[in-house]
Amino acid sequence: MACAILPDADLISRWFDIPHTADLGHRGATHTILFALLMGALGAGGAASFRTSRAWAAGFLFLATLSHPLADMLTDGGKGIMLFWPLSDKRFRWLVHPVDVSPIGVRSLINGTLDDILLSELVWLVLPALLLAVLYRLVRRPYIDSGKGQS
Numbered sequence: 001m002a003c004a005i006l007p008d009a010d011l012i013s014r015w016f017d018i019p020h021t022a023d024l025g026h027r028g029a030t031h032t033i034l035f036a037l038l039m040g041a042l043g044a045g046g047a048a049s050f051r052t053s054r055a056w057a058a059g060f061l062f063l064a065t066l067s068h069p070l071a072d073m074l075t076d077g078g079k080g081i082m083l084f085w086p087l088s089d090k091r092f093r094w095l096v097h098p099v100d101v102s103p104i105g106v107r108s109l110i111n112g113t114l115d116d117i118l119l120s121e122l123v124w125l126v127l128p129a130l131l132l133a134v135l136y137r138l139v140r141r142p143y144i145d146s147g148k149g150q151s
C-alpha cells in the first residue's frame with residue numbers, strides 16, 4: 001500500500017515552489033517507470049523479512065508503485081504523467097478519463113465534491129481491482145504438496 005501511495009509524496013514540491021509541470025513537480029519523477037523500478041529494487045532487499053523471493057518482492061512492489069501513475073492517467077485533471085522520464089518529458093494520459101480528479105488539500109475535499117470523487121474511484125478503480133483479485137483467486141491453482149518426490 002505504501003508503494004501505491006508514495007508517488008504523491010511529490011506534493012511536497014509545492015512547499016518549495018517547484019512548478020507543477022517541472023520534472024520534480026506533481027506527477028513528475030515519482031510517477032515514472034524508473035521510480036517504480038527503484039521501489040521494486042529497494043523492496044527486494046526486504047524480501048527476507050516477508051519470507052518471499054527477492055524477484056517476487058521486487059516485481060510485486062514495482063507493480064504496486066506503477067499502479068499509481070497508471071491510475072492517475074485515468075483522471076480528468078492535470079496535464080498527464082511523465083511515465084518515461086528521464087528518457088522523455090512527455091506527459092501521458094489514457095484515451096478516456098472516467099475518474100474524477102481528487103483536489104489537493106482537505107479544504108478542497110470538503111466543498112461538496114467528495115461524494116462524487118469517492119463514487120468515481122469506487123466504480124473505476126476499487127471495484128475493478130476487487131474483481132481482478134477474485135478472478136485471480138478463482139483461477140489460481142492451489143499448491144498441493146503430495147509428499148511424493150520425483151526420482
Ligand SMILES: [Zn+2]
Nearest residue numbers: 007008068072
Ligand atoms: Zn499521483
